[in-house]
Amino acid sequence: MLQTPESRGLPVPQAEGEKDGGHDGETRARTASQERPKEELGAGREEGAAEPALTRKGARALAAKALARRRACRRMNRTVAELVQFLLVKDKKKSPITRSEMVKYVIGDLKALFPDIIARAAEHLRYVFGFELKQFDRKHHTYILINKLKPLEEEEEEEDLGGDGPRLGLLMMILGLIYMRGNRAREAQVWEMLHRLGMQPAKYHFLFGYPKRLIMEDFVQQRYLSYRRVPHTSPPEYEFSWGPRSNLEISKMKVLGFVAKLHKKEPQHWPVQYREALADEADRARAKARAEASMRARASARAGIHLW
Amino acid sequence: MQGSTRRMGVMTDVHRRFLQLLMTHGVLEEWDVKRLQRHCYKVHDRNATVDKLEDFINNINSVLESLYIEIKRGVTEDDGRPIYALVNLATTSISKMATDFAENELDLFRKALELIIDSETGFASSTNILNLVDQLKGKKMRKKEAEQVLQKFVQSKWLIEKEGEFTLHGRAILEMEQYIRETYPDAVKICNICHSLLIQGQSCETCGIRMHLPCVAKYFQSNAEPRCPHCNDYWPHEIPEVFDPEKQREAGISKSNKKSLRSRQH
DSSP: OOOSGGGGSSOOHHHHHHHHHHHHHHHHHHHHHHHHHHHHHHHHHHHOSSOSSOOHHHHHHHHHHHHHHHHHHHHHHHHHHHHHHHHHHHHHTTOOEEHHHHIIIIIGGGGGGHHHHHHHHHHHIIIIIOEEEEEEETTTTEEEEEEOSOOOOHHHHHHSOOSOHHHHHHHHHHHHHHHHTTSOEEHHHHHHHHHHTTOOTTSOBTTTBSHHIIIIIIIHHTTSEEEEEETTOSSOEEEEEEOHHHHHHOOHHHHHHHHHHHTTSOGGGSHHHHHHHHHHHHHHHHHHHHHHHHHHHHHHHHHHHHHO | OOOOOSOOOOOOHHHHHHHHHHHHHSEEEHHHHHHHHHHHHHHHOTTSOOOOHHHHHHHHHHHHGGGTEEEEEEEOTTTOOEEEEEEESSOOSOHHHHTTSOHHHHHHHHHHHHHHHHSSSSOEEHHHHHTTGGGOSSSOOOHHHHHHHHHHHHHTTSEEEETTEEEEOHHHHHHHHHHHHHHOTTTOEEBTTTOSEESSOEEOTTTOOEEOHHHHHHHTTTOSSOBOTTTOOBOOSOOOOOOOHHHHHHHHHHHHTTSSOOOOOO
């Protein structure tokens, strides 16, 4: 139901439970008749050398245990499904997700099963949606989703009915400004640029909403931008730099290309930045090769195990 | 997993990109969905034959089933255009909106929703919605700001605006029908033909039953003397035309000739 800020994520599990009570009853009735004979066989195996004929009381106890197991299994599946949706919805906002958030809004008292739940959720995200759930910060247990589908060629991108155009464009402009100024830009410079584009920090813009909120809260929180106080300044000044997510998702060459297009020039027009972008490309290629090599090694090790 | 006799579909990158893009857009019209499908094939599996859309979507839905979500097909209430959205099967709240809007904005939507459901026409006037601004939960909102929030709802396809009045977008109906029926069981209106939630429609002046405009169009198609299916009285309203996708595609072609890259038309 419509409640407190908690429903900003997904509804708390209780509401879910109520709804599913009826549903459970139906499936229970349907599957019980199918599964009972199987369960009794299984029970027989479990009991080991026990007498083959079960007393009525024993049969009831076993059926109850089987029912509890099925219920726990269903509850597990539901929790995994909720976690998948939670992660997708949070990722749409591009904010990194912490383990404590996941436990608070989705996992609840199944906390002890967290590793299993998140592993299954990750598998669904990979198989169904093509996203990789990556642990972004080991110390603070934060995660992000990375798109594993192959990146589009330029012609393909035009046809992509593409969603987040304007905001991405604005981010690119800010990243470009930061890059061209030697990887740091004072807050005042960023606002000056936006002012030239017709935006004011606290004035509602039809495309971006409130620019100040978009930049300070959204972009900074989503780790596309880092916001730091410049030391030894009084009154205190602040500066922006690329956030860790920008380094992961966007390359310096791409941003330089964007800036070059804006100015109708070639990237080589800025030799310092061009050299830096080339070095960045080389680093990325090396990292990619390393990752692929280790994946291949792991795969062949697994294959080796299966041969036996 | 648990024994399931239903054959589960197979996901490839074609299906994954389709899902990702559908999620990005929230809701799409059928011709857009078909174009999206062709785009996904072109990017990931150029030589394969494009599946029939219904089979393509059923395949994806069979995989989504264990996640309690599905791609749902609906029809716009005003002119019967088919639309598609990814909806949550298990939740009954407006949680999907909850991540994009602040608490007071969500409450504004709720107030507008209630006015729309209670209204006779399915529309709530901007004035009436804005008058409720003082009752909103969360941070205080001025009327000027509320006007812009309403525009945000229109842009993200939760509300439709017509001449200063607001009604629910087809997307909101698709996603929230269950929630609405459970939360407002007495105020909710139902179509006599398809038995789904009704926001806009026509009603019989004698017995009061209601029908969606596309349902009216289909039910009375080529009927010279339309009569109420419930009380048999003469149906007093203009009968709309049944939605024709061919006519729609012509309109779509002229719109998109502006784009340079187009796959061949058929």
